[in-house]
Amino acid sequence: MLDYNSMNYIVFDLEWNQSPRGKEGENHKIPFEIIEIGAVKLDENLNKVDDFSVVIRPKIYRELHYKIQEITQVNMKELSRGRKFTDACDDFLKWCGDSFTFCTWGPLDTYELQRNMDYYHMPLPKSPVFYYDLQKIFSLIFEDGKSRRSLESAVDFLHLPIDVDFHRADDDAYYTSLIMQKMNIADIKKYYSVDYYQVPRKREDELTLQFDTYSKFVSMSFPSKGDVMDDKVVTSTVCYKCNKRIKKKIRWFSDNSRIYYCLAICPEHGFLKGKIRMKKTNDDSYFAVKTIKLTNDEGATAIKKRQLDIRKKRQDNRKSEF
Numbered sequence: 001m002l003d004y005n006s007m008n009y010i011v012f013d014l015e016w017n018q019s020p021r022g023k024e025g026e027n028h029k030i031p032f033e034i035i036e037i038g039a040v041k042l043d044e045n046l047n048k049v050d051d052f053s054v055v056i057r058p059k060i061y062r063e064l065h066y067k068i069q070e071i072t073q074v075n076m077k078e079l080s081r082g083r084k085f086t087d088a089c090d091d092f093l094k095w096c097g098d099s100f101t102f103c104t105w106g107p108l109d110t111y112e113l114q115r116n117m118d119y120y121h122m123p124l125p126k127s128p129v130f131y132y133d134l135q136k137i138f139s140l141i142f143e144d145g146k147s148r149r150s151l152e153s154a155v156d157f158l159h160l161p162i163d164v165d166f167h168r169a170d171d172d173a174y175y176t177s178l179i180m181q182k183m184n185i186a187d188i189k190k191y192y193s194v195d196y197y198q199v200p201r202k203r204e205d206e207l208t209l210q211f212d213t214y215s216k217f218v219s220m221s222f223p224s225k226g227d228v229m230d231d232k233v234v235t236s237t238v239c240y241k242c243n244k245r246i247k248k249k250i251r252w253f254s255d256n257s258r259i260y261y262c263l264a265i266c267p268e269h270g271f272l273k274g275k276i277r278m279k280k281t282n283d284d285s286y287f288a289v290k291t292i293k294l295t296n297d298e299g300a301t302a303i304k305k306r307q308l309d310i311r312k313k314r315q316d317n318r319k320s321e322f
């Protein structure tokens with residue numbers, strides 16, 4: 001799916017500012033205003049081809065949040081000499097070329113880039129936007145797959161030379177590209193991510209992604225959480241090994257209305273655990289990200305126990321109301 005011929009990798013990083021007075025002064029359409037884009041272009045063999053850097057003049061938040069100031073060491077004087085977001089972003093996308101995949105440290109940059117573009121009514125990249133989250137991939141390749149390291153500590157872990165500072169977009173993109181060069185391309189390609197800024201609008205656009213050890217389904221959006229969980233496609237369980245619809249042993253249950261679990265069983269492949277994460281779109285509707293993963297007796301017991309614990313907690317709460 002992500003296998004284009006002569007495709008480049010665009011390793012990029014953004015710096016953004018936010019309301020200096022917190023939620024109160026926030027523009028909800030653009031809570032994070034991009035103030036810098038830095039990027040490194042790698043070819044299909046991960047050799048560096050070029051780099052890109054641009055500073056952007058803020059329009060929404062004219063004062064720097066103290067944390068951003070502290071971390072990036074950037075100041076308003078420098079930013080005021082920057083370029084308009086739309087011009088800078090146009091240049092960046094032109095520089096990216098026709099055939100590329102975004103690579104970032106963490107899951108936020110592709111989302112914020114699109115949210116800023118949307119604010120200025122720029123045409124968004126064609127959906128779905130796939131990217132490589134190198135922070136997650138770092139963990140999957142070098143560590144337990146769950147932990148997440150800061151860029152600095154990943155550079156440290158790999159004993160990479162530290163020749164520039166951290167926390168400016170161009171420097172962070174540079175370090176991220178060095179880390180990527182230490183990875184095996186085949187490994188990277190196994191773990192692509194999909195950005196959730198543009199959520200499928202209709203049934204035909206829903207996504208089912210197949211990975212080595214699990215499948216992931218991204219639903220279209222619905223007006224409410226209830227509508228999501230009433231939907232037969234969202235709640236269906238399919239074994240990702242044989243593609244057969246399988247029976248649930250434990251129906252979907254939840255402890256906090258954001259995450260749901262279930263247990264299903266495939267006659268051929270055994271227990272599979274399902275997880276639905278409820279997510280909100282940028283226009284306040286809801287969609288589901290469902291993963292189905294093979295598990296064993298132990299995993300099945302753990303789900304059963306979780307369900308019982310939640311039931312018990314609910315009963316205890318009800319008793320204490322009297």
Ligand SMILES: [Zn+2]
Nearest residue numbers: 239242266269
């Ligand atoms: Zn099966």
